[in-house]
Amino acid sequence: MHISTNPWVWIAAILTLAIYSFLYKDNPFYKFAEHLFMGLGIGYGAVILWYNSIIPRLWNPLAHGTSPSRFYLLIPVALGLLALSIFSRRYSWLIKYPLAFYMGAVTGFSVPVSFEAYIFEQAQGTILKHSMFSNPWLGISNIIMFIGVITTITYFYFSKHHKGLLGKSARVGIVYIMLAFGASFGYTVMARISLLIGRMQFLLHDWLGIIK
Amino acid sequence: MRRTFPLVIAFIMGFVMMIQYFIPHPISQKFYKIMVQQWLIIISIFFYVFAWRSFGLYHINKIKRRKEGWWASVVAFVGVFFMLLAGFGDRIPGFGNFIVKYFNFDDLYNYMFAPLQATMFSLLAFFIASAAFRAFKARTLEATLLLVTATIVMLGRVPLGASLWKGLPEVVEWILMYPNMAAQRGIMIGVGLGMIATSLKIILGIERSYLGGD
């Protein structure tokens, strides 16, 4: 057994135990760790924002750049400043400008990308290809998948009563959905235990030195 | 001016960003680059002010009124102070070396921030067990399917499952590759269409809840 002599390791271990104490019940140790964590999060965000956005994207090009086009950067700055109008009662509506600009641009470029990733690739993968019948078992599997995709989509059909064929199909769809949820749940268990193992290795190895 | 003009801006930006996807010409690509690499990032910087303000007001209020557990709000500010000190402290004249040596950003990150994150996340190992125990009851056909697949997959994902029955990992792989994927795809296509419909409504100015109602 080699207990760590590094004060930082002790701090980490104490904070770890403070969070775990929440499993028993809420207590001042947890509350301490929780609030420290939230504070660190805010501070961390600010530091990162400064070094990674403000300095390289804004300050460096404006202060040290030479290209005349750098002054265009003042347009988004102006838009960003408009957002601060929210603190004034009279001009708070000005925030709608940067919001609208931001929302419009981001949703605009996400539309075609969503088509490709969410719809085209998934639809294409579902259409049965010649190679998917290379053996009977593969063929059956792919047909099972095809039925699953179609029935799941029908479950998300909102503008018709789920009766008759649509009702039956949606019912099959929910069976597939539950099966998938079960699979995801079972698959996830592993990841979560990995995390616990990671923390236990820290406590037992790095801190207490019980295991090698 | 107050209501219509922002919607016009959203429409123009949305439309332009949408069609630039189809235009390989350098003019379109350059426009795209300037937008996404500079402008949008710069605009988003300013919104952080709201976050800081809300955080500050919430905790100051607690401390001022000496609400129950107000000391924890002091701890929250200590956390902010620690991070700022470690992040910017090296610039303080005559003090910078001390900070770098005993209170540097990496240490603070690795021994305070990171363990908190990882421990909080690892609570899931406990919760997943208690949730499975409580919720996985064979009440209906759907619930039975859920718990049976979950059990099979759990067993198949560890080496032990393969020692029990050699074919188990393949069965699990099959479940994940076919029925599971079918439902995932169905959900994805649905969400994708819903998202695109929402995006179109934003661009066309029909959806405006983000502007805080009318």
Added chain:
Amino acid sequence: MGFWDRFLKIDRRWIFLVVWIAVVIPLIKPLGLPTHITPPVQKLYDFIDDLQGEEKAVLLSFDFDPSTMPELLPMGVAIIRHCFAKKIPIIVYGGLYPQGVGMAKMAIDMAKTDFPDIVYGRDYVFLGYVPGVSLVILSIGESIQGTFGNDYFGNRLDTLPLTMSVDNYEKIGIVVDLSGSSIPAAWINYAYQRYGCRIGCGTTAVSAAQYYPYLQTGQFVGMLGGLKGAAEYEELLERNGIPTGRREATIGMDAQSVVHLLIILLIILGNIGFFYVRRRERRV
């Protein structure tokens, strides 16, 4: 109230305690169960292995933070070891989010101990964080030098031999993204969709299920899923004579098995209790 009634309403803290014991005991006394290699891991390994002598680099992106470190860090270490051993140039990228940089640094430090002849700048380059997320992925397609300017240590990228020859996706054989979130999908959307760069991913066990569609459509070359995926990669390194160091992932797999069995047992007992109580209530 009978035994089963009380069992079904058991304080969940007892479950927590049992889970904790089930994790700690195998860690102290490993059981030594064997590792089976699955196809997605083999495919990723082979793809990277085939880059040897191709003059194309691997871009390894660390898009995770300490919360998913136990699963993803061993993957990063194993892939870096693989590249170092086979002299495949590798760009270690601290990731699209700032938290990844610390992870990447840790992985490099852990991996390079067994490879004394590796030279920084020639065999690997370490890139730090620049903001923008998906925008950075696109920007790399134009120019790595233009996107980053300097490496993590502040060296100009146009002075390092590796980044002088590798400046965008054309010279990158594969991007391997290590992430427990939806970021691998962003690499597909932007790097693969727009620039045709091949993507592989190392992800947490939970996200692995979500990425199977991408694997089947060929959008991902291969995938490492969770601690098991990392353990399999370690096993492949071992089989190919590459030094693996302390096999963190393999050690953790034993505890996995025990807890999995425990949860399955809990589900079975819970259902026995459920049916017992229901039958009795129906009789009444």
Added chain:
Amino acid sequence: MILFILFSTITVKAFDTPNDGGGSITIKAYNVPETVKKALVYRKTEGDTTYTFAGVMSILSYRYVDANSTIKNGKPYYYRVDFYFPDTVISVESDSPGIAYAQWYDKTKTSSLIFLIVFSTLVLVFIQLAKKDPEGLYIRKIPALDAIDEAVGRSTELGKPTFFVHGLLGITDAGTLAALTILRRVAKKVAEYDTPILVTNFDPIVMTASQETVKQAYTEAGRPDAYNEKNIIYLTYEQFGYTAGVDGLMVREKPGAIFLQGYFFAESLILAETGHSVGAIQIAGTTAKEQLPFFVAACDYVLIGEEMLAASSYIGREPVMLGSVKGADWGKAFLMGVIGIGVVLGTVGAILQSAGNGALMNVFEKILAFF
């Protein structure tokens, strides 16, 4: 003689690489014998006397895309390809120079464009139809939505507050926007019942929008005086810090109803299990399909994926919103039709091809290529 035949059959063409922003020329070789071991591409332009090395041509596709940074649009480039055979090397020059241009339209994206136009038209048409005949629109019941009133009501009976926990994604996420609509309904109920509400936020912009939304809901309920901005709080900009904060609030305030709405990541179950342990009714909604199993296990009601997006339209019961749901449904029908036709053609084509008729397979390949 053999050499002569080889020489005369191989041809090399250089042309502008299609569908790009210029600065690139594609070199393609035809009729290359399979015995070729490697092929190297050389380039020269006006004023050059000799060829310079450009790159290695793939001997699988016999294509090389020359995107060297020196290539300028509108300028002619001449190419020579050296084919290495086991016993000899043959040089072939391109029959005409290649000139790079920038294109204004990427033809490979036509399918996206067509689908975009079809889908937008569907959504717009149904919105118009819905405006004309608001009564004719049916939207199926979504149980989790009806549960909102029940949950807030029960919370009031117990004299406990209601929690609304936002997901982690920003305002541009469709799920976040849906969450805001649901928040409006929840806040209105809360205002009517006169119980406290607490809204936790992860994103600063979402927080601003939430404040506006709750304020408006209170006004609609006729209780603008009861609105308090301090109930919509920002916790921290860190995923698990947020989780720790929300968990702490849950165990201390003991809410009677909890709404977990938006895009969640791994914290979903930590929040939902803690919420369950304090005995709250929980209604979750997310488009994050990987978190749905956990919400299904730990919450009382769940809005699954697109249900959440449709739910927000359902709540508003505004014709334009409902019209878009119907438009999206027709988009699904169209997509299922395309997939269905593809499957039929693919299956029949595969059978016919094994019987020696490949015509249908070609049609099928064309459909596949559409995507």
